Amino acid sequence: MCDSTHKCDKTRDITVASRLSELIAAGEVIHDAYVDEGIIHPRPLGIFLHPQHFTPSSCMALAWRGCRVIGTTGAIMDSSRQLPLDDACPSLLSVLRRD
Numbered sequence: 570m571c572d573s574t575h576k577c578d579k580t581r582d583i584t585v586a587s588r589l590s591e592l593i594a595a596g597e598v599i600h601d602a603y604v605d606e607g608i609i610h611p612r613p614l615g616i617f618l619h620p621q622h623f624t625p626s627s628c629m630a631l632a633w634r635g636c637r638v639i640g641t642t643g644a645i646m647d648s649s650r651q652l653p654l655d656d657a658c659p660s661l662l663s664v665l666r667r668d
Contacts, residue, residue, distance in 0.1 A: 584631050597615055599618070624648070
C-alpha cells in the first residue's frame with residue numbers, strides 16, 4: 570500500500586508496522602490469502618484483523634516489494650483480552666495457561 574505518509578525504503582524488505590495504514594495493508598494481505606484458501610468469505614472492506622492486532626503488546630511484521638505489502642506475520646501476547654484462538658480452542662489454551 571502506498572500513500573502520502575509512507576516513505577518507501579528500497580533498502581529494507583521487512584519492517585514492523587508502526588502506522589494504522591500499515592496495519593490495514595497487512596489486513597488486506599491476510600484477507601486475500603484467507604479468501605483464496607477458503608478460510609473466510611470475502612468481507613466488504615477486504616480486511617481481516619483481530620482487535621488484538623491493535624494492542625500495544627502485539628507486533629506485525631511486513632514484507633515489502635517496493636511500496637506494496639506482500640506478506641505479513643504477527644505476534645500477539647496473551648493478556649486479559651485473550652487471543653484470537655480462544656474462540657476456537659478455549660480448552661487447549663486453558664491447559665497451556667496453567668503454567
